[in-house]
Amino acid sequence: MRVSEGGVEVEVPEQADEGIGDEVFFNPVQELNRDLTVATLRAYRDREQRAEYYLDAMAASGIRGVRAAADGWNATLADIDPDAVELCERNLERNDLDGEVVQRDANALMHEEVFDVVDIDPFGTPIPFADAAFANTRDLVCVTATDTAPLCGAHFHSGVRKYGAVPRNTDYHAEMGVRVLLSAMARTAARYDAGVTPILTHATSHYVRTYLELDHSASDANAAIDELGHVYHCEDCLYREHEFGLLADPIETCPECGSERTLTAGPLWLGPTHDADFVAAVREELDDSMGTESKVERLLDTLEGELHEPTHYDQHRLCKEWGRAAPAMDEFLGDLRDAGYETSRTHYGGTTFKTPATVEAIREATRES
Numbered sequence: 001m002r003v004s005e006g007g008v009e010v011e012v013p014e015q016a017d018e019g020i021g022d023e024v025f026f027n028p029v030q031e032l033n034r035d036l037t038v039a040t041l042r043a044y045r046d047r048e049q050r051a052e053y054y055l056d057a058m059a060a061s062g063i064r065g066v067r068a069a070a071d072g073w074n075a076t077l078a079d080i081d082p083d084a085v086e087l088c089e090r091n092l093e094r095n096d097l098d099g100e101v102v103q104r105d106a107n108a109l110m111h112e113e114v115f116d117v118v119d120i121d122p123f124g125t126p127i128p129f130a131d132a133a134f135a136n137t138r139d140l141v142c143v144t145a146t147d148t149a150p151l152c153g154a155h156f157h158s159g160v161r162k163y164g165a166v167p168r169n170t171d172y173h174a175e176m177g178v179r180v181l182l183s184a185m186a187r188t189a190a191r192y193d194a195g196v197t198p199i200l201t202h203a204t205s206h207y208v209r210t211y212l213e214l215d216h217s218a219s220d221a222n223a224a225i226d227e228l229g230h231v232y233h234c235e236d237c238l239y240r241e242h243e244f245g246l247l248a249d250p251i252e253t254c255p256e257c258g259s260e261r262t263l264t265a266g267p268l269w270l271g272p273t274h275d276a277d278f279v280a281a282v283r284e285e286l287d288d289s290m291g292t293e294s295k296v297e298r299l300l301d302t303l304e305g306e307l308h309e310p311t312h313y314d315q316h317r318l319c320k321e322w323g324r325a326a327p328a329m330d331e332f333l334g335d336l337r338d339a340g341y342e343t344s345r346t347h348y349g350g351t352t353f354k355t356p357a358t359v360e361a362i363r364e365a366t367r368e369s
Contacts, residue, residue, distance in 0.1 A: 001013070001014050003026075003028070003063070005031060005034065005063060005067070005291060006034065006035060006038060006067045006070075006289050006290055006291075007067075007070060007289040008063075008066050008067055008070050008091075008095045009094060009095065010061060010062065010063045010066055010091040010094065010095075011061070011087060011090055011091055011094065012026035012061045012063070013026060013061065013087070024060050024061060024081060024083050024084045024087060026060060026061045026063065029205060030121075030207075031291055031292050032204065032205070032292040032295055032296060032299075033121075033144065033204070033207070033209055034063065034064050034067060035286075035290040035291065035292045035293065035296055036202075036209070036282070036292075036296050036299075037064060037067075037068075037119070037142065038067050038068070038071055038285075038290070039282045039283075039285040039286050039290075039296065040142075040200055040211055040282050040285075041054070041068060041071065041073065041117065042071065042282075042285035043278060043281040043282040043284070043285050044117070044139075044140055044199075044211070045072075046281065047278065047281070048116075048139050048140070048213075050116070050139075051116040051117055051138070051139045051140065052073065052074050052116060053073070053074045053076070053114075053115045053116045053117070054068045054073040054074065054075045054076070054115065054116065054117045054118075054119065055075075055076045055078065055109070055110070055113075055115040055117070055118045055119060056068065056075065056076070056077045056078065056119050056121075057078055057106040057109070057110065057118060057119060057120050057121075057129065057133070058078070058079060058106055058120070058121055058122055059077035059078055059079045059084060059088050059101075060079060060081075060084050060087075061084070061087055061088070061091065062077045062079075062084070062087060062088030062091045062092070062101070063091070064119065064121065065077035065088065065099065066088075066091050066092060066095060066097065066099070069092065069095075069097045069098065069099040070095060070097055073117075074099075075099040075100070076099070076100045076101075076102065076113075076115070077092070077099060077100070077101045077102070078101075078102045078103075078104050078106060078109050079103065079104075080103065080104065080105050080106070081103075082103055085101055085102070085103040088101045089101045106120075106129055106132070107128070107129060107131075107132040108132075110129070110132035110133055110135065110136060110137070111132050111135055111136065113136070114136045114137070114138060115136070115137055115138070116137070116138045116139045116140070117137070117139060117140045117141075117142065118133050118137045118140075118141050118142070119142040120133055120141070120142065120143050120144065121142075121143075121144040122144070122146075123146065124145075124146055124147045125145060125147045125150070125162050125163075126143050126144065126145050126181075127162050127163065127184065130143075130184070130185060130188040131188055131191070131192075134185075134188055134189040134191075134192050134194055134214070135192050137214060138214070139213065139214060140211060140212065140213055140214065141185075141189075141196075141211075141212045141214065142209075142210075142211050142212075143181070143185060143209070143210050143211075143212065144207055144208070144209050145177075145181050145207060145208045145209075146206065146207045147162070148174075148177050148203075148206050148207065148208065150162055150163070150167070151163065151167060151176070151177030151178075151180050151181055151208065152167060152169060152173040152174065152176050152177040152180075153167035153168045153169035153170070153173060153176055153265070154169050154173070156169070159180065162184075163180050163181070163183070163184040164184060164187065165180050165183050165184065165265075165266060165267055165268065166264065166265055166266060167180050167265060168231075168233060168263045168264075168265040170233055170240075170263070170265075170311075171238065171313075171314050171317045172311045172312050172313070172314070172348070172352075174203040174348045174349075175203070175310075175311060175312055175346075175348055176265060176268070177203060177208050178201055178203050178208050178210070178269075178273055179268035179269045179270070179273070179310065180265075180268060181208050181210065182196075182198055182201065182210060182268075182269030182273065183228055183266070183267050183268050183269045185210070185212060186224045186225065186227065186228065186269060187225070187228075187267075189212070189214065189221065189224065190221035190222075190224060190225055192221075193216065193217060193218045193220075193221050194214050194215065194216050194220065194221055195214070195215045195216075195217070195219075195220025195221045195222075195223050195224040196212040196213070196214060196224050197212065197213045197214075197215070197224075197275070198210050198211070198212055198213075198269070198271075198272065198273045198274060198275075199211050199212075199213050199274065199275045199278045200274050200275070200278060200279055200282060200303070201273040201274055202299060202303060202347055203347070203348060204299070204347075210273070225246070226244065227244070227269055227270055227271030228244070228245075228246060228266070228267040228268065228269060228270065229242055229243050229244035229245050229246075229266060229267060229268065229270045230242065230243055230245075230248045230249075230250075230264055230265060230266030230267060230268065231264075231265045231266060231268060231270075231310060231311060232250060232251045232262060232263070232264055233262065233263045233264075233265065234254035234256065234257065234259055234261065234262050234263075235259070235261040235262070235263060236254065236257055236259040236261055237254060237256050237257040237259065237321070237359060238313075238317070238318065238321055238359050239254050239255070239256040239257065239358065239359050239360075240311055240359075242270055242310045242311070244270060246267055248264050248266060248267075250262065250264040256358070256359065256360055268310070270310045271308070272308040273308070274303055274306070276303075276304050276305075279300050279303050279304045280300075280304050282300060283297060283300040283301070283304070286300075299347055302345055302346065302347040303347055305344050305345070306344050306345070306346050306347065306354060307342060307343070307344045307354040307355070307356075309354040309355065309356060311354075312346045312348055312352045312353060312354045313352065313353055313354070313355070313359075313362065314349065314351055314352050315329060315332055315351040315352070315353065316351045318359070318362065318363070322363060326351070327366075327369040329345070329350070329351060329353070331369050332353075332366050332369050333345070333353060335365050335366045335368065335369050336355055336357060336362065336365050336366060338365075339357075339361075339364075339365035341355050341356065341357040341361065341362075341365065342355060342356060343355040343357075
């Protein structure tokens with residue numbers, strides 16, 4: 001089966017067809033992920049002009065690596081499956097593109113060779129590949145995690161085992177997943193004296209995707225670790241607070257309602273999850289060859305304006321807790337701004353928002369909404 005995407009045409013497998021095994025995977029739902037990757041790579045090349053060598057570490061059909069090669073990157077497409085390697089070679093040739101295709105275990109390749117940009121897009125958790133990615137990559141590590149249940153706290157013990165953090169299944173569970181993943185990546189990079197800066201991160205359609213710029217010194221690694229900390233959350237009134245540091249100091253009772261049903265999550269990444277200027281630059285790199293251009297543009301518009309508070313609120317969840325009907329979001333957020341609180345919508349959902357205001361302050365400010 002042939003697929004046209006982003007200006008290239010590639011052959012992708014049909015299950016148990018044409019001799020291609022089930023191991024070679026192509027996910028059409030990830031087109032937005034791939035479109036955004038191409039735009040991000042374009043913007044990043046302007047940001048770091050020395051960057052030219054790109055690794056698609058788990059290439060499968062090779063569509064991500066082929067699109068990078070078509071955009072001018074010196075692309076290496078790697079997969080351990082010989083069927084995938086043959087498919088990648090055919091897809092480069094089909095588009096008259098240069099590129100290296102290697103049959104290699106991703107971890108072995110990343111430990112042995114140096115790339116400017118490494119893209120890790122596995123099925124499930126990226127943790128088994130994180131050490132190798134941060135050991136040698138010069139500039140940018142792109143990471144996808146599709147195991148959102150462990151990340152978000154729905155599969156608690158699995159999340160603890162894989163990510164070395166305590167996740168909690170809260171009303172901001174998608175952002176919990178983002179910050180658990182970033183925490184794990186920052187701690188892994190620090191082992192190699194590398195500091196990470198998330199320049200673009202989003203949680204979309206049951207996966208988390210982040211682009212981590214690297215700085216290579218012990219002080220950079222220390223600075224990234226300083227962005228870690230814990231969130232304390234009340235299950236009854238939805239109060240939450242955060243505290244930087246690797247040592248947790250949990251609240252025993254909620255300071256708002258006195259409940260003892262409080263949760264501690266962490267260590268989480270509490271710093272910014274994106275660079276607004278870079279997000280704007282990525283938006284400028286979109287083009288109409290991208291099938292999800294309009295969706296990506298809306299996502300980036302929201303991300304650019306998103307505040308850097310460590311958690312977001314869901315208006316419907318709050319109003320349900322307060323026994324109120326939920327008003328129009330613009331009116332609700334306008335009341336918050338009129339009360340003197342900065343606020344923004346978030347990409348986590350149409351009724352989600354960020355503000356430094358406490359739950360009680362939000363309640364009072366929007367009482368007349």
